[in-house]
Amino acid sequence: MEIKVNQSRRDFLKTSGLAAAAIGLAGPSVFTKSKRRVSIPQWNGFNLLDFFSPDPANPRPPSKEEYFKWMKDWGFDFVRIPMAYPYYVEFDRSRNITPEEVYNISEEKVERIDELVAMAHKYNLHVSLNLHRAPGYCINAGFHEPYNLWLDEEAQQAFNYHWEFWAKRCRNTSPDKISFDLVNEPAMRDDPNDQHSPISSIPGDVYRKVAKGAKEAIHSANQNHLVIAGGNDVGTTVVPELLDLGIAKSNRGYYPAQISHYRAPWAFSDIDALPEPKWPGQVGDRYFNREMLEEHYAPWIEVVNQGIGVHCGELGCYNETPHEVFLAWFDDTLDILTSNGIGYGLWEFSGSFGLLNSGRSDVDYEDWYGHKLDRKLLDLLIKYQ
Helix, strand or coil, X not given: CHHHHHHHHHHHHHHCHHHHHHHHHCCCCCCEECCCCEECCCCEEEECCCCCCCCCCCXXXXXXXXXXXXXXXXXXXXEEEEEEHHHHECCCCCCCCCCXXXXXXXXXXHHHHHHHHHHXXXXXXXEEEEEEEECCECCCCCCCCCCCCCCCHHHHHHHHHHHHHHHXXXXXXXCCCEEEECCCCCCEECXXXXXXXXXXXXXXXXXXXXXHHHHHHHHHHCCCCEEEEECHHHHCECCHHHCCCCCEEEEEEXXXXXXXXXXXXXXXXXXXHCCCCCCCEEEXXXXXXXXHHHHHHHHHHHHHHCCECEEEEEECCCCCCCHXXXXXXXXXXXXXXXXXXXXXXXXXXXXXXXXXXCCCCCCCCEEECCEEECHHHHHHHHHCC
16 A cells, blocks of 8 residues: 555656646746745666766776666666766876866866766766865865865865856756756865764855855856755755755765665775664664655655755665665665655666676676676666656
């Protein structure tokens, strides 16, 4: 009975509110925005990590055109491209970047990004450009920032410069085809260059100033382009101070981390001490079940109910979680999100969290043109398109 109700709500969202936006409430665009309300489609798809590394000499394997064809053939309509800004700037990499060099954007590197975007658009996929590493902030270590995005005006000016650059670059691209996701997994870190520095919430007024400045920089080039802001506390919590800015929101589908990041060495200091994941079931001192997910996502669903679009920019599961546990947990996660109009971007298409070549030891992979396809995961994702 519960599944039937959720399925009905999902169909209703697709055939009423979102469809209405698509056929004209927003004029030429599939989303609407006002001072407060921002209605967006329920995009579903994948993250592509081609420009995730800050060092272009150490790139991820490039995405191939057939990836986009397969996404389209399988019914997906969305790709998110998380970018590290140092990838596409020129500076002396034998030393730390200077504040002046943050502005040295490389036309050659940007053209590589353009090519990937164009390839996605060839297959009618919406592209969300994201600064996974922004001037002065990244949730990950691996690059030395010259300042702190949340505390330093100089960093914020550079942040706005980069977003104005991308908005101008995409000035003639339809808002239906491109959007701008400001910064990945925002959080306050006292020392942005110390991975072990404690993380805390960004004060709401501080986050509002940064997001508003970037939005205005983007809209100075094209006021119709959609701007997306991630949740506070590494993308997990709603930021009330942003709700009236006329921008969409992005959350994360990694809850609880004991499931999504089981034995991930960058997430836990002692992976051998972790309790065995179960779904549902007792994991350590807590019982994991669907109800805990519903409680976790309730604030985001309330944002949707206020007429503000939410998209889950990243979700998925590291390849050490037993596959059947992953799929059971993921089924509940996807059902809760999509039945409330929240689309998703799987991290990632190919790799340890991915649909292809995930390296799991407990999956009977299907050979897919030389790739290892997780057919059960694909079927689950298609179920919640």
